[in-house]
Amino acid sequence: MRVFVTGASGFIGSAVTRELLAAGHEVLGLARSDRSAEAVKAAGAEVHRGDLNDLDSLRRGAEAADGVAHLAFIHDFTNLTVSGEADLRAIEAMGEVLDGTGKPLVVTSGLLTAPGQVATEDQPADPASPAKHRHASEFATLALAERGVRASVLRLPPSVHGEGDYGFVPMFIDAAREKGVSAMVGDGSNQWAAVHRLDAARLFRLTLEAAPAGVRLHAIGDEGVPFHEIAQTIGRGLGVPVVNVAPEKATDRFGWLGRFASVDMRASAALTRKLLDWRPEQPALIPDLEAGHYFRKA
Structure with missing residues (x-):
């Protein structure tokens, strides 16, 4: 084709x-x-x-x-x-x-x-x-x-993640590096599919x-990754503390990213997997973050 x-x-x-x-x-x-x-x-x-x-x-x-x-x-x-x-x-x-x-x-x-x-x-x-x-x-x-x-x-x-990612997760990493803390909105219980x-x-x-x-x-691949796990992994990767931000302060902390930091967006691929016999084989989001490549400075 x-x-x-x-x-x-x-x-x-x-x-x-x-x-x-x-x-x-x-x-x-x-x-x-x-x-x-x-x-x-x-x-x-x-x-x-x-x-x-x-x-x-x-x-x-x-x-x-x-x-x-x-x-x-x-x-x-x-x-x-x-x-x-x-x-x-x-x-x-x-x-x-x-x-x-x-x-x-x-x-x-x-x-x-x-x-x-x-x-x-x-x-x-x-x-x-x-x-x-x-x-x-x-x-x-x-x-x-x-x-x-x-x-x-x-x-x-x-989050579509991997080597060379320049999406939301790297943006949160950059914000944590700049401010010296990795932040989550509320208790970070909202989840992201990835x-x-x-x-x-x-x-x-x-x-x-x-x-x-x-x-x-x-x-x-991941039906839902709690945002507090993302924030904590970013904190460990950068060696900075993790803090909680009140929902009403999300925009002050993250700017336009505040909405995405607090959104709960879980998803299933059950029908897709059945229809096309597709199975994710690559690392999930947290193991991919823990591999270290996200924290290398350009």
């Missing part, structure tokens, strides 16, 4: 690219810069120049492939609504050329269910989800399944190869 991968040089997308190539597929990787293009080429993939706002480029990439893995996203946390709108336009553009072809389209999403419960694949997007900026994209993707596209949504948890990026990459491949149209899938 020749797969058009958006976000091919990113933290997760680069792992998906390598996973696909190792399985004998060809990869056409979207690259918006010379640096990204070099990374895509170095991985052994073909470079396709463009970005999420270049809809004609996205159409050409999708048209030139046997399937699409859409991982690129504009992570502008100051205006995620605008980022979500750009994502929706990108999906609609690629969907136009995939319409009626039966080709697979796998779209990356977040856990779109309400916090405080164990999210399952059969739950539709909920307006209370912290990832509500991806709602329209998920609905648009699943609608393509009714138009002859083997479209599916692959939801990722708050998955290793190599396990997620394998699930992307399996989804492209075999997932039926119109399904939601969950890339979940």
Whole structure:
């Protein structure tokens, strides 16, 4: 299969690219810069120049492939609504050329269910989800399944971890290093689902190869890791004390990260594992943190 991968040089997308190539597929990787293009080429993939706002480029990439893995996203946390709108336009553009072809389209999403419960694949997007900026994209993707596209949504948890991670966990590590303490909101009993990026990459491949149209899938290794375990592991890794922060002070301590520090977002992948015979094989979040690579200074 020749797969058009958006976000091919990113933290997760680069792992998906390598996973696909190792399985004998060809990869056409979207690259918006010379640096990204070099990374895509170095991985052994073909470079396709463009970005999420270049809809004609996205159409050409999708048209030139046997399937699409859409991982690129504009992570502008100051205006995620605008980022979500750009994502929706990108999906609609690629969907136009995939319409009626039966080709697979796998779209990356977040856990779109309400916090405080164990999210399952059969739950539709909920307006209370912290990832509500991806709602329209998920609905648009699943609608393509009714138009002859083997479209599916692959939801990722708050932490996709591994070597090179630059997501939420490294941000909390940086904050702890800067302030000299590792903090948790309240007693830190809220939990985060997590998955290793190599396990997620394998699930992307399996989804492209075999997932039926119109399904939601969950890339979940840890169903829920208590945030106090994350904070304590960060404290040990940096050699700093661990402190509790009152919920009303979360924004003062963490800034915009305060909401994510206190959210309870657990998830199950039971249906995904059964459907695609997928089993996480890589280290869980806490053992990955304890391995030490998260605490090396750049």
